[in-house]
Amino acid sequence: MKKYGSGLKTRLFHKPELPGRIIVALKALILFVIIIQLRFLAAPLFNLPYLPFLHFLDVLPPLFYTVTSVILIFSCLLILLNIGNYLTLSLISGLIILFYILSSKPMFGNSTTFIASLLVLIGLYKDQSTLFRIQISLLYLGAAINKIFTSDWWNGMYFDFFLRDVLDVGVYQSWISAENMTVAKGLGIMTIFTEFLLGIIVLIPKRTRLTILLGLIFHGGMLVITSGQLSVRFLYIMSAAFLLISNVEIKPIHLAHRSKLLSNFLYYMDLSDSLVLTESKERAFTITINEVKYTRWNALGKLISSSQFLLSFYFLFILSYMVAPILANKLILPLF
Template identity: 50%
Template sequence: MRLFLNTDLPPHIVISLKALLLYVLFIHPGIFIVSVSGLPFLPFLKIIDSVPFFVFSFAAGVLLISILLVFLRRGNYQLLSLLSGLIILLIIFSSKNLFSNSLTFVACLLVLIGFYRGKTTIFRIQISLLYLGAASNKIFDPDWWNGKYFDYFFRDIFNVSLYASYVPVDDLTVATYLGVATILTECLLGIVVLIPGLTRLTIILGLLFHGGMLLVTSGTLSVRFFYIMSTSYLLISGLNIKTVHIMHHSGIIARLLRFPDLSDSIVHSATNDNSLAVSIGNSTWKGIKALQKILFSYQYLFFCFFVLLIAHMVNLNIFKRIILSIFGIFDGF
């Protein structure tokens, strides 16, 4: 039981937890809608076929409450994460319509956060299995070796102008190199992620790999996977996010400044001073400099990063235009 009494998660783990729950809440609302609307399930695991429907409805309600409790900063995060992950697995394994590899990976990470005891080994093994599994699927597909997959992928699916402009229609040389490079990169990531001393290399290589594919395809290829892998890299990063102490007489202002904090590491310290002050470690800033420290803190940067990606995935036009304008610069080459 001591496992479930441990709520002292490091800030970077808390950010990953909340980012994963945001993904479930905004990108896969079907988990809640299908479960409570009475729509029929399409079971492909016979043992789950015998589970009464009300169990899924109840589980979906528990999942929603668990997610809300985390964002309200209530309850035991590890227990709520474990419950959320197990419920998601139950629901998606009972429905072909809801099943997806990405959502399954999210559920697995949530379960592992529930069992986190200070070592990142469990996360590393999960990430390694993901990459090695993906690489093995490609290894036995000849279209990844002869260039047909990438050529069709870039020309007919995503219409990558950079590729179409410089690569002749019947020339599969570049596509072949890209296919082989993808397989080798996934194999390499699946190995180096298991070595704690190569964590920085793993994260840099992984972000370049997934980010590069996003840039080339103008932000349309697997944004979801880029988002999920960013959370998984954060889990193994060991990033030291220092507590930010906000000092201001107004509790309302302090709560507003704490709102974007996904790490629960921005705290309010009561004071009679009318001016804003921020303390990080042994250093203190006041006024504009204090506000700058908050706005450029890890807490705010991660909030902006994950929320912008979520906004892009749910097609909120204002954020989508911002992101696509950045990705679109590569189309002119």
């Protein structure tokens, strides 16, 4: 006889078979939420709710927001600790974040709303990338259409003001005179055209590689143009989104080493859950891929060149780049 609640336990703790790229993207987004968007984990401090036209939010007690915040924290931690049903936990996390965004204007942002939407869609994942493609298309087409009807994007005023007065990009100010709007105009028109193009071709599965390449060049180029001050968050988020529609194949790697400390470190640094630890009494570092065994330096080389290592390093490196200034401002600068 089936016990009451057993279905819920199964959904929460049964880990479904998911492609490695989906798991990497999920964990990358969760890391962004708990490290960069930490305010979502402290929602009760923001005096929710906010939006006056959602009257049902006004009757919810503060305890409701505290409880949902605790649920969000535990959902994120379970995902990062490789515990539980990723689909259910992702769906719960995405819905809670969307609820907070609806409840509080200070929490709204294009990037955070997009992250929440992706988490919900991961929770609904059924071996198809269609929903991810539609969400990415809506993001780019919405951004392009919004810019089309804003004259500052066409006459160069937006980029000139942004690069000169907001970001204070020295290279731009040194090379481009205040009267010359040609470069700023070109950047504005290029941005509109690129976003519109990405919004179209992402819907064409046969153009997936072109979409990802163009998207990474676009966001990476913006990062270079702004001297690393803009688009790093969008580069990170969109990289996770592009991974969801990609055909990247991540093969399981069986790792054996006498040191449990090293093995566990590599295991938890792997965002794809494809690193399998095996018992070994040998001193030599050993990995096995497709039943082929590699030892010592060959094993290290194969591990470093593997898809799971490169993807994990990529996201963790960009995350570290974003965290470093925050830590410097909060911890180091106050000491001087």
